[in-house]
Amino acid sequence: MPLKDTGGKGLATVEDYYQDYDSRARELRSQGKKIIGYLCALTPLEIITAAGLIPFRIKGDVNEPITLADTQMETIACPLVRSCFDISLKVNRNFLDGLVIPHACDSICRTYDVWKYSLDLPYSHFVNTPHLTNDLSLEFFKDELNTFRKSLGKFAGKEISDDSLSQAVKTYNENRARVRELYELRKSDPSQISGAEITRVLVAAMGIPIEESVEMISGVIDEVKQRAMVPTKRLPRIMVVGGQVDDVAFIKLVEDSGARVVADDLCPGAREFAADVNITGNPIDGIAERYLRKINCARTYREKKGTYQEYLEARFGHIGRAIKDFQVDGVVLYIYKYCDPFGFEVPAMKSYIESQGTPVLYLEDEYSMSTIGRLRTRIQAFLELISSR
Amino acid sequence: MTEEKKPEERKRRKTATEAAGRIGPMVKAAIRENLQAKEEGKPIAYSFIVCAYEEIIRAMDIVPAWTENYAAICAVKRDATRFLERAESENFSRSLCTYALCGLGFDVWREELGEMPPNPPWGGQARPDVMLGSGQMLCDPRNKWYQAAQRYMPDVPVYQTSLPWPPYEDDIDHREIEGYYVKHAVESLRGLVEFLEKQTGKKMDWDRLSELVDLVDRTWNIFIEAYELRKAVPTPMGTGDAMNTMVPLAFMLGTQEAYDFYKDLYDELQRKIANKEGVIPDEKYRLLWGGGLPSWFALTDFNYFNSKGAVFPVETTYRMAEPVYRLDMPKTSDPLEHIAWRWVKYWTYWYDKARKRPGSHPDVERLIQYIEDYKIDGVVMHEAFSCRTWHLGLIWQLNLLKKVYGDIPSLILESDIVDISSYSEVDTHNRIDAFIETLESVRSNR
Ligand code: SF4
Ligand code: SF4
Numbered sequence: 043m044p045l046k047d048t049g050g051k052g053l054a055t056v057e058d059y060y061q062d063y064d065s066r067a068r069e070l071r072s073q074g075k076k077i078i079g080y081l082c083a084l085t086p087l088e089i090i091t092a093a094g095l096i097p098f099r100i101k102g103d104v105n106e107p108i109t110l111a112d113t114q115m116e117t118i119a120c121p122l123v124r125s126c127f128d129i130s131l132k133v134n135r136n137f138l139d140g141l142v143i144p145h146a147c148d149s150i151c152r153t154y155d156v157w158k159y160s161l162d163l164p165y166s167h168f169v170n171t172p173h174l175t176n177d178l179s180l181e182f183f184k185d186e187l188n189t190f191r192k193s194l195g196k197f198a199g200k201e202i203s204d205d206s207l208s209q210a211v212k213t214y215n216e217n218r219a220r221v222r223e224l225y226e227l228r229k230s231d232p233s234q235i236s237g238a239e240i241t242r243v244l245v246a247a248m249g250i251p252i253e254e255s256v257e258m259i260s261g262v263i264d265e266v267k268q269r270a271m272v273p274t275k276r277l278p279r280i281m282v283v284g285g286q287v288d289d290v291a292f293i294k295l296v297e298d299s300g301a302r303v304v305a306d307d308l309c310p311g312a313r314e315f316a317a318d319v320n321i322t323g324n325p326i327d328g329i330a331e332r333y334l335r336k337i338n339c340a341r342t343y344r345e346k347k348g349t350y351q352e353y354l355e356a357r358f359g360h361i362g363r364a365i366k367d368f369q370v371d372g373v374v375l376y377i378y379k380y381c382d383p384f385g386f387e388v389p390a391m392k393s394y395i396e397s398q399g400t401p402v403l404y405l406e407d408e409y410s411m412s413t414i415g416r417l418r419t420r421i422q423a424f425l426e427l428i429s430s431r
Numbered sequence: 432m433t434e435e436k437k438p439e440e441r442k443r444r445k446t447a448t449e450a451a452g453r454i455g456p457m458v459k460a461a462i463r464e465n466l467q468a469k470e471e472g473k474p475i476a477y478s479f480i481v482c483a484y485e486e487i488i489r490a491m492d493i494v495p496a497w498t499e500n501y502a503a504i505c506a507v508k509r510d511a512t513r514f515l516e517r518a519e520s521e522n523f524s525r526s527l528c529t530y531a532l533c534g535l536g537f538d539v540w541r542e543e544l545g546e547m548p549p550n551p552p553w554g555g556q557a558r559p560d561v562m563l564g565s566g567q568m569l570c571d572p573r574n575k576w577y578q579a580a581q582r583y584m585p586d587v588p589v590y591q592t593s594l595p596w597p598p599y600e601d602d603i604d605h606r607e608i609e610g611y612y613v614k615h616a617v618e619s620l621r622g623l624v625e626f627l628e629k630q631t632g633k634k635m636d637w638d639r640l641s642e643l644v645d646l647v648d649r650t651w652n653i654f655i656e657a658y659e660l661r662k663a664v665p666t667p668m669g670t671g672d673a674m675n676t677m678v679p680l681a682f683m684l685g686t687q688e689a690y691d692f693y694k695d696l697y698d699e700l701q702r703k704i705a706n707k708e709g710v711i712p713d714e715k716y717r718l719l720w721g722g723g724l725p726s727w728f729a730l731t732d733f734n735y736f737n738s739k740g741a742v743f744p745v746e747t748t749y750r751m752a753e754p755v756y757r758l759d760m761p762k763t764s765d766p767l768e769h770i771a772w773r774w775v776k777y778w779t780y781w782y783d784k785a786r787k788r789p790g791s792h793p794d795v796e797r798l799i800q801y802i803e804d805y806k807i808d809g810v811v812m813h814e815a816f817s818c819r820t821w822h823l824g825l826i827w828q829l830n831l832l833k834k835v836y837g838d839i840p841s842l843i844l845e846s847d848i849v850d851i852s853s854y855s856e857v858d859t860h861n862r863i864d865a866f867i868e869t870l871e872s873v874r875s876n877r
Pocket of ligand 2: 499528529530531569570571572573817818819820821848
C-alpha cells in the first residue's frame, strides 16, 4: 500500500459496517425503528427519513451464489438485481418493514411485483419516476411524489410535514457535501484515498441512518487528511463508469492490477452525490427536480437540444469533466449483462470519451466473484496500454 | 461477414384460419409501401407498437415503419444473425433486446453503405425521417433504442411520448390517481402532434383524428369479439395463428383495413364453429399461452403442439385490447383525451378483479379468467432471454397462480424472439413431449 493508515474511528466504523452490512439496521429495528428497504439511487430518500423511518439500501453480494432468487425471478434480469433479490429473500426480509422501488430500469420496474409478493412485507410502494426530464414530466413526478408521501405517511401513522421534509433535505445535502469533500481527496497524485476505500465508505453509508452517515464520513475525511503521503511509483489513474457497484471486488481488482481508481460515475458514487436538492418553498419541488433532472443516469432520457455533439455533452459531459478534474488516464465501462439502459449507451459513451483522447475499456460482467476474476487479464492489458502512452 | 451463408428459410407454417394465411402477404405489401412512400418523399416514422400514437400518425399521413416488426420478419426468415452481429461489433451487448439489436445492426449497415444492406429481407427498412419512442412502464428499449440509433442517424429527430400508468398497489385505488396520469399522457401526445407538425410540415386534421379514434375503438371491440369466439370447443383458431392475426391490431391500427380484417376473422370463426371445424379434429388438451413473445424463427412449434393433440384457444401475448365498452371510459370530445383514457383504463382493467381475491394480482387474475372461460388444461409460457418487458415475472405469476387458484400444469420454454442461437428444436420438442405426458397423467388421475 502506498498510503499509511493512521487508524481511527471513521474508517474502522466503515469497515465494521462494510463487513456486517445490515448490523445497524437490525439493531435499530430491535429498538423499535421501522426499516424500509429500497433499490437504486432514484428512491427519494428524504421522504422516507421525513416519515421517521430508516431507509436501507438493498445491496447484492458477489460472493453469494444466487439460489433462492431463481425460484421466483428469471435469470434474464440484471445480475445485480437478482443478487439483491436473493439476499433479500435470504436475509433482508427478516428485518425489513417495507419496500420502496423506484421506476429505474426494466430489471427493476418489471420485477416490482415479484419483490412485493415474494417478500410480503407490511408496506410496499412503487415510485413511478417518468423517463423524460421536461416540465411536463416534472409536474407529473411531483404528483407522483405526493402520492408516495401520502401513502408512506399512512404507513408511518402520521402525515409527513413540510418541516420534516425540509429537515431531511438539509441532512441529505449535508451528506452529499461530505461525500464531495471526500472525493476531493482523490484529486492529488497519488490520491489520498483509494478507490476501494471510497467504495467501502459509500456502501457502509447505504445501510445506516443519514445523520450517522454524515458523522461517519466526516470522521473518514479527518482521518484521511492526516495521512502521511509516502512517495510511490505513479500508477495509472482510472475512472469506472457503470450502474450500481455496491461491492468492492471489482474496484479492488482494478487497483490490485496496478492502478488507482480516482473517479467514478457509479451508484453509489459520483452519480448520486453530485447534486443537491434545492431548498424550495414546497420541499417536494426541489426533491422532484433533483431525482428527475440532476441524477444523470442512463435510465433517464435526456431530450436532444442543439447539435448531436451538444447532445453528447448533455449526456456524458459530466464524465468528460471528471476526467479533467481527477486527471484520469483511462476509463473502464463496467456494465452488467442484461442492463438495457447502460447497454444501449455503450457505443456512444465509448466514442465520446475516446474522442477526448482518453482510452476506454468496455467490460460486460455478471456480478459474481467468478466472472469478475476472469476480467483480470483484460484489465492488465488495458493498464499496460495506458502506461505505454 | 456472414451474409453469404444465409440459413435455410423455414417451411411455411400451416395456419388454421384463412385470415392468418392472409397476413404474410399483407405485411410484405406494407413493407413495400414503406419503400414506395420513401421514394415519393412521404415522411417515414420509426415506430413502436403499444405506444398509443397510431391514430395520430395515421391522421397526419405519416407512414409508420414498425421496427419491432421488421426485426421479427428478419427472424421469421432466419436472416437476423448478420444484423445482430453487426450491432455486436458496435459494442452493443448481445444480451440486449434482440429486436433492437437487429434493427440497429440493420441501420448501421444501411447508413454505412448509403443503401440497403445486401439482400435485405423483403426489400429492407427505409431510412426514417423521425423516430417515435416512448417512456412508459413497458420497456427501456422503447426510449434507448432510437436514442442509440441517432448515433448513426444524428440528423433524424426523436420524440418520446411519456405514458406511464398507475401501478397496482394495495393501499391506493388507481382511480384516486389516474387523473394526473391521464393529464400527463394527453399533454405528452399533444407534444407529439406539435413535433410532427413541425418536423413534417403536415397539419393535424382533428376531425379526422376523431374519426380514427372511433375506428380504433371499434377495431378493439371486434378484435376481442372475434377472439372470444375461440372459446368454442373445438377451438377454431390457436395461438400459432394469433401470432399472425395480431398484425392488424399491432401494426395497422387506425386503418379501415384493420377493422375489416377482424370483421372477416369474426365471420370466418363463426362459420368454423357452425361446422364444428377445429384447429385439430381431436382436441385433447386446451392450453393457455400465458406469456412471452414467440420465437419468430420457430413458429412451427405451435404445429408440433397440435400434432400432440394440444391447442391454444387463448393467449395473453398480443391481446393488447379490451372492448372499449368494458373500460368504464369517461365521455370526452377531445380525441387525445380519449386515447389517454383508453390507455390508462386498459392497463388498469384487471385491478378491480384482483382486489376481490385476497393475495391476487391483476396479471394472475387475467390468467385465471382465461383458464376458466376457455376451459384450459395447462399453461405454457416462453421466456425470451433478451426482452425483460414481457419475460420477467412469468415464474412468479405461475407460482402465485398456484397459490391463489390451484395447481395447473405449466411449462416455461426458454429461447429468444430473434436470436436463433438460443434455440434447440430437439430440446424444445422434448420439453413439449414431457409436458404432454404431464397433462396426460393429470387427466388420468382425475
Ligand atoms: S445495472 Fe442496469 S439493469 Fe441493473 S439495476 Fe442498474 S440500470 Fe437496472
Ligand atoms: S424489450 Fe421487449 S417489449 Fe421492448 S422492444 Fe424489445 S422485445 Fe419489444
